[in-house]
Structures are given as structure tokens and as C-alpha cells.
Amino acid sequence: xxxxxxxxxxxxxxxxxxxxxxxxxxxxxxxxxxxxxxxxxxxxxxxxxxxxxxxxxxxxxxxxxxxxxxxxxxxxxxxxxxxxxxxxxxxxxxxxxxxxxxxxxxxxxxxxxxxxxxxxxxxxxxxxxxxxxxxxxxxxxxxxxxxxxxxxxxxxxxxxxxxxxxxxxxxxxxxxxxxxxxxxxxxxxxxxxxxxxxxxxxxxxxxxxxxxxxxxxxxxxxxxxxxxxxxxxxxxxxxxxxxxxxxxxxxxxxxxxxxxxxxxxxxxxxxxxxxxxxxxxxxxxxxxxxxxxxxxxxxxxxxxxxxxxxxxxxxxxxxxxxxxxxxxxxxxxxxxxxxxxxxxxxxxxxxxxxxxxxxxxxxxxxxxxxxxxxxxxxxxxxxxxxxxxxxxxxxxxxxxxxxxxxxxxxxxxxxxxxxxxxxxxxxxxxxxxxxxxxxxxxxxxxxxxxxxxxxxxxxxxxxxxxxxxxxxxxxxxxxxxxxxxxxxxxxxxxxxxxxxxxxxxxxxxxxxxxxxxxxxxxxxxxxxxxxxxxxxxxxxxxxxxxxxxxxxxxxxxxxxxxxxxxxxxxxxxxxxxxxxxxxxxxxxxxxxxxxxxxxxxxxxxxxxxxxxxxxxxxxxxxxxxxxxxxxxxxxxxxxxxxxxxxxxxxxxxxxxxxxxxxxxxxxxxxxx
Numbered sequence: 001x002x003x004x005x006x007x008x009x010x011x012x013x014x015x016x017x018x019x020x021x022x023x024x025x026x027x028x029x030x031x032x033x034x035x036x037x038x039x040x041x042x043x044x045x046x047x048x049x050x051x052x053x054x055x056x057x058x059x060x061x062x063x064x065x066x067x068x069x070x071x072x073x074x075x076x077x078x079x080x081x082x083x084x085x086x087x088x089x090x091x092x093x094x095x096x097x098x099x100x101x102x103x104x105x106x107x108x109x110x111x112x113x114x115x116x117x118x119x120x121x122x123x124x125x126x127x128x129x130x131x132x133x134x135x136x137x138x139x140x141x142x143x144x145x146x147x148x149x150x151x152x153x154x155x156x157x158x159x160x161x162x163x164x165x166x167x168x169x170x171x172x173x174x175x176x177x178x179x180x181x182x183x184x185x186x187x188x189x190x191x192x193x194x195x196x197x198x199x200x201x202x203x204x205x206x207x208x209x210x211x212x213x214x215x216x217x218x219x220x221x222x223x224x225x226x227x228x229x230x231x232x233x234x235x236x237x238x239x240x241x242x243x244x245x246x247x248x249x250x251x252x253x254x255x256x257x258x259x260x261x262x263x264x265x266x267x268x269x270x271x272x273x274x275x276x277x278x279x280x281x282x283x284x285x286x287x288x289x290x291x292x293x294x295x296x297x298x299x300x301x302x303x304x305x306x307x308x309x310x311x312x313x314x315x316x317x318x319x320x321x322x323x324x325x326x327x328x329x330x331x332x333x334x335x336x337x338x339x340x341x342x343x344x345x346x347x348x349x350x351x352x353x354x355x356x357x358x359x360x361x362x363x364x365x366x367x368x369x370x371x372x373x374x375x376x377x378x379x380x381x382x383x384x385x386x387x388x389x390x391x392x393x394x395x396x397x398x399x400x401x402x403x404x405x406x407x408x409x410x411x412x413x414x415x416x417x418x419x420x421x422x423x424x425x426x427x428x429x430x431x432x433x434x435x436x437x438x439x440x441x442x443x444x445x446x447x448x449x450x451x452x453x454x455x456x457x458x459x460x461x462x463x464x465x466x467x468x469x470x471x472x473x474x475x476x477x478x479x480x481x482x483x484x485x486x487x488x489x490x491x492x493x494x495x496x497x498x499x500x501x502x503x504x505x506x507x508x509x510x511x512x513x514x515x516x517x518x519x520x521x522x523x524x525x526x527x528x529x530x531x532x533x534x535x536x537x538x539x540x541x542x543x544x545x546x547x548x549x550x551x552x553x554x555x556x557x558x559x560x561x562x563x564x565x566x567x568x569x570x571x572x573x574x575x576x577x578x579x580x581x582x583x584x585x586x587x588x589x590x591x592x593x594x595x596x597x598x599x600x601x602x603x604x605x606x607x608x609x610x611x612x613x614x615x616x617x618x619x620x621x622x623x624x625x626x627x628x629x630x631x632x633x634x635x636x637x638x639x640x641x642x643x644x645x646x647x648x649x650x651x652x653x654x655x656x657x658x659x660x661x662x663x664x665x666x667x668x669x670x671x672x
Contacts, residue, residue, distance in 0.1 A: 004448040009428045010045045012321025014437025026053040043172035057412045063422040083468035091120035095373040098334045099386040100323040103433025105481040106458035107332040116358045121367030126388040130291020134319040137297045149316025149520040150439040159278035165286035166196035195629040208261040210663040217299035219257045223272040234308040245532035281315035298533040311523030321438040328436030336367040341489040426451040432478040440507040444500035552665035556635045592625040594636040600626045610671035
């Protein structure tokens, strides 16, 4: 029975696996021995990905909606129908929602179709904005929009900091590498308001009040500065604006930060000392499932920079993506502001470069994300979407108002039922394509089974649509698309299928200077000095919370990293992981809110008792779950409660989803 090498498509780790194929179907999955990252391991999700690939809930044909009903048609008929509708639209009237699970090749052409064919920059990803915001901070700080190091030296680290989220749930293999390093002697610390599994496995857990994590990082930098542990020679040699940052630190009121965060100075001093004295230090933070906000990421970058851990081989910043090709998707320019290679849409030279290659004019005005278009763009008439999970259903009323919704999907879900046109696309096992993991490792995933005749790769159906709309696209393979990518994305300029076929992934940048890839960012290889990312000083949300604390005394946070997979259309088609992630639903079928034992005692609450959560604009009734994982004054709701989206968090969910630091002021009452 043959086995074929591949890349797991669940999260942003990019583990290697072997798919067992029999009679044209995937029958089993095994870990790939010798893979440089996963090293012969898979998490519970990865062990059952063959169940996803065998599901009967596939989209295997094209459909057009007529008189409110979907009618199956030939693929060419659906494409001709879509092209006829698209001809009538301007760039402002259409938005494009891409998939972070699609290959680099598919995503590149999806973005090219939006910009070159439809003249629209209304292009975004079906995921959190954390990866894009992280890229902005890192680009501004060091000109490198992703992880500044990789996991290859993690076992040698003596200090590891995990900021927010819960990597043990989001990226289990990454978490296992962190704890391998811990067993080898590394000091592991976690900073998160809620006590996660990652926090339990750490030697130190700081639990700041929600909304104050940026203040913690600023306080750590201030302590390092106060104790004269700053390497001024490094800062003078390596940075442009260090004096501005030192002036900023001098104005920080440590006592105010200690009061707002609830963290003892002794704990901050210990952590600052361990970081500054570390010979090899890493910091991890999530981007794709539960991200931090810009200010927090900037404060974290500045902290690593002031300690001299960047550019000298002494450590790195590792943003960890929650979805399989999230980093690669941004590399391909799936953003309202970024063209492929992180070139700016508003930059004239960048636009001219793409116009010369694409042989057409493009729009120079930055667009808006799909969510912003749905909320703000009154002229929006159409939407093109690739494989999306169900969270967008909170916008169902607005989507139903649109004249045209084209859905490119491999699996049936609630969103597909909103579409006017459905175009089938293969699973990742049915097509060639590359995927880029969180540490910049680009891996080639070859076709292992053939899809049905009407199921064609996205790059091919987009090419047909482009030709129908008067554009001369003649790609014959995904490999040809990668050849074009290597011409426009500097980080991929040395990548070829031939090179990728003979490796287990190559970390970008791959170019003339780095033909075999790049493990970490070194200042001597950088074209410019680093910069501290200075944000306007503003009150934290916790400081503003004091105004409402009388009427709304609790800080409610919404967790995604623990329960994200409940809302995930891929996870819903795998049995054992679904069962494990659904275990709590057996005890709390309508969801729960976590409350501390102290608050439960004060309010005379018992386990599973119904409580009412009330915000300024809405309320919801849930069961109480008494938990040591939340501090007094805090509440926590997992994001798998589907009813909370339309009924309770409709007005606040956009803010709550921005980052895990955001909280909602609420009050809590017993029911009955």
C-alpha cells in the first residue's frame, strides 16, 4: 500500500506526514520520520486528518442559484455565468475573502485576479488580523515581516517567553518543543491573564489584568534600563532611534503599571533579569487564532531589541500562526495594503513593477478588509470567497443583500449555502502547491489522489475566469505560478519546485545570498539598522475600565485558542479530535462562563448554575463553571457558543476578535 509525503494542513506548524493511499482514496496518516520540525510526531488533529480527506461532505460539482435554489451545472457553465456577472462590477463593488489554508500558488492568483482583473484592493483573509499586524510591526522594526529565528536552536535556549494564547492547544508540536527546551534547562515563562495549559507547564506565570500586557513589557524594559543592563554599544551600532525609546522609558510610571497590571515588582524584576542575562532567548506569541494587538506586539519587539537579542544570534521573536498557510498568504499579498512581497499598494514604484509583469493597470488606492466592506461599504454588490469557516455568518443579513456571492470550496458548510455560484476546488491532497509555516519554511505538497473531473485547482479556475474577462492568463501548472511568484516576492526569488522536491522545506528568504534558505535574521545581513516601534502613549483599556466598573464590575474575555476548533469547518469533519474538543459540551451543552471560586463564593453560585451576563447593549444566559483559571473580577467565555455571536456579542465581537487583550465590561446575575 503506497505512502506519500505531505504537509499537515490543520495549523501553522507545518508538520510532515505520510498519507496512505488505496484505490484513489486516503486511508490513513502517519508521522514523517526525520522531518526537521515535527520529527516523527503529529498532534491529535494531525493523526486524524485522513478523516477530513475521506469525508462525504465534499463539494464535487458546480452550482448556480436559480429562484432561490441551487442547481448543479457543468463547471464551464458556472464559470461563464460568474464571468458574465463580474463584467458588470467595478473594483469598489466587490470584495475578496481568501483562505489561509489555500496554497501559495492559489492565493497568489486569487490576489492577482482581484487586483489585475477586477481592479479591487478589497482583499483580506478569513482569519484574525494578528498576522498582518505582526508583520507591520516587524517590518517597521527590522524589515523582516515574520519570525526572526526558527526552532532549530530552541533546545539550546536558556530563556523562553510565551506571550498570550495557549500554544499547547493551538500548536501542540511547537509547545512540545518549548517543553523539550524546558527539560533541557531553559527557563520558560508565560504571560497571560488566564491560566492556560502552557502556563501550567511554565516555571513562572505572570497574570496581568486583561488589557495590560503591553504595560508589562514596557515595565520589563524600564527595569532593564533602570538597572543599567542595556548594551548602549549594541544600540548605537544596531538601531536608529534608541535615544527616543530611552526617553520614552524614562517617562514610564512603574508604580502606576504595577497597580494597573496587578503584577508584583519582584516578579517583573526576576523576569527582566533572566531575559537580560540570557545567552539565547526566544519569545513566542500567537497570531492566527488568538492574537495580540499592535501596541502589545510593538512593546514586545522593543523589549527584545533593548536587550540586544535581535540580529546577533542571541535569540528571536517567533509569531506562531494558528492556520496552515497564514504566513504564506500574507507573503502573497492577501491584504488591503500589501502587494506580494509586502510591497505597499500605495507605492508608485511597486505598482509599476506589477503592472509591467501583469500587463495591466492596477488600483493604487488601498482597500478595506471584507469585514470592513460588509460593515461600511454601501456600494458593495459582490463577494468572492475561498474555503471559509462559519464565523462570517454573523454578517449573514448583509451577505444576503449582495447581488453575487461566488464561493470556491472543497467542503460543504453554512457559508456555501449563501452562495449564488459554487465552484468546487480540490482538497490539499488532490493538488500540487506550496505552504509556508510560521518559521518561514516553504514546503511543497504534491498531489496524492486525483479529484473528480469537475474539481479543478483554484489557480486553473481563476485562469479560466480571467481569460473570459479579457486577460491573457495561460498557466499550465502550479509550478508555473511559483515561477512567477519567485519573480515578484523577493523572499521567494530562489525557490523552485525542483529545489523544494529534494528537501523537507526551505526557510525564506531564499535568494542569491541565501540559496539554501535562512535560519535567522542577522544584522550583518540586513540592509538597514533596526528601529524601535514607538506607539502613541494611551491609557490601557483597564485604566478606562475604571469608569464603568461600578455598573459593570467584571472583565469578560473571549477565548479562541482553546475552543477555536469548534467553529472550524475542517475540524467538524474529523471524529476523534471533534470528540475530544467537544467533551465540555457534554457537560455544558449550551456553553458556559468561567468564574473564579472567590467570586462564585461571594455571589453564592454553585457549579452549572445559570447566570445572566449583561453588557451595555445585550445579555446572555449561560451555566457557571467555577475555575481556578480565571482571577477574581474576570470572566471567560469560550468561543464555541454559536448563539453568543448573533445574540450577545454582535456589536462587540469585532473588537473582541481583534486580540485576546480586549475585554468587555459586564455584570453577572443569578437566574432565578
